[in-house]
Amino acid sequence: MTNQGRAGRIHRAWPWWRWMISGLSVVALLLSMYLGWHYLSGTAVIGCDGGSPCDAVLSSRWSMIGGMIPVSGLAAGVYLAMLTASLFIGPNSEASVRQLSWKAMLVIAGMVTGSAAWFTILQKWVLHAFCPYCMATHAIGLLLAIMVVLQASRTMEHAAPNRFAVLGPVAIGMAMSGVMALVQVAIKPPAVYVDGVSQSRLPAIDPHQAPLVGSPDARNIVYLLFDYKCPHCQQIHLMLNEVVRRFD
Incomplete structure (x- = not known):
């Protein structure tokens, strides 16, 4: 096979939009992993000094789910799944594998969209502070979701021409993000306080x-x-x- 033929084959298997989806997934994954490392290690995030709006967001109860699971860790898993699925939507994969990968990506697109809306609402009207790392990740996630929905509509239109094939998985993903929001609202981290300690240890x-x-x-x-x-x-x-x- 000539170099020109090999280049054409690679271009057909990896068009520009597929490179974009995989590349944006990697960037969002790295940002989420960085914020997750901040949560696990307790180290400061660059540009988020103590008392800054960014620190107020990252140290709030809304940065965790149920007081135990960091949101950034969950986001890292979601974008890792998006990246993995994007590797199996090319012509070299079997048709059944491609369809399954597209459906998984559509569910993730719905999750990302719902989560971006939820956490933007929290930062705007609850915390009154914004985290640039979080907002950058949300922006990348929304761009990913738009690209996935548009390309899935074009790719899956012959196999499943009805709109539900695309919008159904997206709706499922958005419902899953809604469940996460309800869990965050319903489960509040317990206050770290022991009754009587402040009375028995008064400062001298x-x-x-x-x-x-x-x-x-x-x-x-x-x-x-x-x-x-x-x-x-x-x-x-x-x-x-x-x-x-x-x-x-």
Whole structure:
């Protein structure tokens, strides 16, 4: 076989859209693995310092499912499945394998679309903060979903001309992402608190020696452990003067 013939065969087996689907799957997989490594190792994510909007998203309860499974780990598995399926949709695979791979990719496309919508809603209206890594992964996922649906419609139209062959698996995937959202809402991580510990281990701090706002002889004294990078601590700091004015 000549080099020209070999190149033409490769082009037929790997058209530009197939390269795009596989390439975008790899990028989304790497981003998800990076965020998963951050969760497992506890290391900081580049550009997401403590107190930043990105850190607020990654450290929130919504970054996990049921308080145990990291969303990034689940996303890595989804994009790995997308990448694997994309390797079996070419003409070198049997027709039954191609059809099964396309259906799997359509289900994943629905999952990715539903998840992107859910987590964008959470960041916009619940957390009021955005994670650039998360949004980049969602954008790649949506682009993947669009490409998969369009190419599946063209590829599967002869084998199964009805629309349900394409939209059915997508709807199943979106329903699965809806179940994940319901699990996140229903299952809240337990609060790390042991009743009685705070009463038996009071801090030994002299109000006359420690930094203090207000009178050291006041009847009520509140001890505040403060981190300048913590957004919640910053909000409490703004409330201190009002508390002193009201109770001093």
